[in-house]
Amino acid sequence: MKKNSIITLVVCLGAVIGVGSATAQTGNRIKLTLPYAVTFGTVTLPAGDCTITDLKDNGHESFFLIRSDAGPAVDVMMERTGESSNPEDTASTVQLRHVGNIYEIDGIRIDGKGYKAN
Numbered sequence: 001m002k003k004n005s006i007i008t009l010v011v012c013l014g015a016v017i018g019v020g021s022a023t024a025q026t027g028n029r030i031k032l033t034l035p036y037a038v039t040f041g042t043v044t045l046p047a048g049d050c051t052i053t054d055l056k057d058n059g060h061e062s063f064f065l066i067r068s069d070a071g072p073a074v075d076v077m078m079e080r081t082g083e084s085s086n087p088e089d090t091a092s093t094v095q096l097r098h099v100g101n102i103y104e105i106d107g108i109r110i111d112g113k114g115y116k117a118n
Contacts, residue, residue, distance in 0.1 A: 028054035028110050030092045036103045038096060040066065040117070043074040052094065054110055062115055064108065078108060078115035086112070 031051050038045045049069040056063045060080055067073035084091070089112040097106035108115045 028057075030094070030108075030110060032094060034068075036096070038103045038105055040074050040076055040105050043072055045072050045074070046070050052108060052110070057113075064115075066105070076105075076117070078117055081107065081114040081116045083114070084112035 029051060031049065033049050034045060034047050036047050038047075045066065045068040051065075051067050051069075053065045053067075054062055055065050055075070057080075061077055062080060064076050064078060065073060066076060091109060091112060093109040094105065095107040095109075097104045105117055107117060
C-alpha cells in the first residue's frame with residue numbers, strides 16, 4: 001500500500017518554511033527551492049531552485065512552465081480549483097504529493113488562485 005501525504009511549501013518573502021524556502025515574485029511567477037526531486041509526468045526536476053511561471057490562464061485552466069535552475073523544464077496544464085474569497089489574499093504555495101519514493105506536484109496557488117494537477 002502506498003502512503004500518500006501532501007507537503008505544502010508556503011511562499012513567503014525571504015522566509016524559510018519547514019523543508020523549503022521560496023519568495024514571491026510579481027507577474028504570476030514564483031521562485032522556490034524544492035527540497036526533493038519532483039516528478040511531473042515523465043520529467044523529474046532535481047531538488048534545488050526552480051521557477052514556476054503562469055504562461056496562459058484561460059479562466060478554467062492554466063498553462064505553467066516549471067523550470068529548474070539546473071536545466072530541466074516542463075510545460076503543464078492545470079485546472080483552476082478556485083480563488084480566495086479575500087481580495088487581499090496574495091499567498092502563493094506549491095503542494096507536493098509523496099507517493100512511495102516519488103514526490104509529485106499536486107497543486108499550485110499563485111496570488112490567491114488555486115490550480116490542481118490533472
